[in-house]
Amino acid sequence: MGFNGYAGKSWMAVKNKKIFFLTLWGITTFLMIIIPLLISPFSSLFAQACICFPYLPHSSSSQEIIMGTQKAVYLTGYYSIGNEAKRHQIYELIEKTELNAVVFDVKDDSGYIDYNCSIKTAVDSGAVKNYYNLDEILKEFRERNIYSIARFVAFKDNVLPRAKPEFAVLNKNTGKPITLEGSTWVDIYCEEAWDYYIEIIKDLAMRGVDEVQFDYIRAASKGSIKNAEYPHNSNGYDKVWAISNFLKKVRQETEYYDIKISADVFGWVFIEKNDQGIGQLIEEMAPYLDYIYPMAYPSHYNKHFLGFDDAEAHPYEVVRHTLEKGFERIGDTQCLIIPWVQAFSYDIKYTEREILAQIKAAEDLGIEGFLFWNASNKYSAVERALYTRVNSEP
Secondary structure, three states: OHHHHHHHHHHHHHHHHHHHHHHHHHHHHHHHHHHHHHHOOHHHHHHHHHHHOOOOOOOOOOOOOOOOOOEEEEEOHHHHHOOHHHHHHHHHHHHHOOOOEEEEEEEOOOOOEEEOOOOHHHHHOOOEEEEEOHHHHHHHHHHHOOEEEEEEEOOEOOOHHHHOHHHEOEEOOOOOEOOEOOEOEEOOOOHHHHHHHHHHHHHHHHHOOOEEEEEOOOOOOOOOHHHEEOOOOOOOOOHHHHHHHHHHHHHHHOOOOOOEEEEEEEHHHHHOOOOOOOOOOHHHHHHHOOEEEEEOOHHHOOOOHHHOOOHHHOHHHHHHHHHHHHHHHHOOOOOEEOOEEEOOOOOOOOOHHHHHHHHHHHHOOOOOOEEEEOOOOOOHHHHHHHHHHHHHOO
């Protein structure tokens, strides 16, 4: 009798626990899903249902780095991130230095999608190259605590405007896609193209990418600009409106996704208080970005910039001046400034000395991160510079 009585109490306790947890689950489900659906506008019911429950934030693909401390090299899709030997060479460099991140192409300068993307528009347009399996790359990153930055070339695109001419910037004389800077371009005002890009970004977020970095997030700056026609600009908006509203929509549509949003801009954009005719005005961009990356490459400034005989020979001064101007203009937004560092030679051979000078310019202003750019992905000078920093630590 005593044994059976104990067993009965035990069963009742289990039963009561089950009832309690089932009730708690029901209440939690109601609060998390049903109420948001009831109070949301009808047009967003499906989006809310998809985002609030299945689209939970991904488990981080990398270490939880402190915001603004990412230190990375850039890798192309085909030749580097898709090349196992090159990839492991970079992993070894990361292991031995302070590097903690990699910038890699997901949508490259030609308009191709470099990873194993299955989005219909990308596949149908012939954009998907499948140079690498993104899931495998991110797995390798997780194993090595590497922060992932997916470089996404936005409006410069030699693929989409040919597959979908209705998305293109047109030549007003011929009515066909115009070639500027050696490429066709997507109309920066085309919201259908915006939606396609956002679909890709959501795919990247769901796979576990930490950050998407927009490059060429602008209109063309060279060529027969006067002949360029933007068919989707029926309201006559300026280009700043197009770029800032694209970023605003990206931010709104990815609100429930665990991914940072950033953009590359010319270094000169930090200095000139107008959009240079390309739509980049940092006061309008910064509110929608987590990071803004100025390409403050000394080789890309006027030779006599800041009164020097050759500005490229003064990397510290050029980079510091550029970053200071940026700080003055982003205001109290949460956007952080992190510079691209010139890790290539132009008119002057850039060695570890010039690389270290650029890093010092940033660090003297309290910036803790930096990205290295070399289009050929050759980083021997960077390696020497970083080893110098390691060996100089007390």
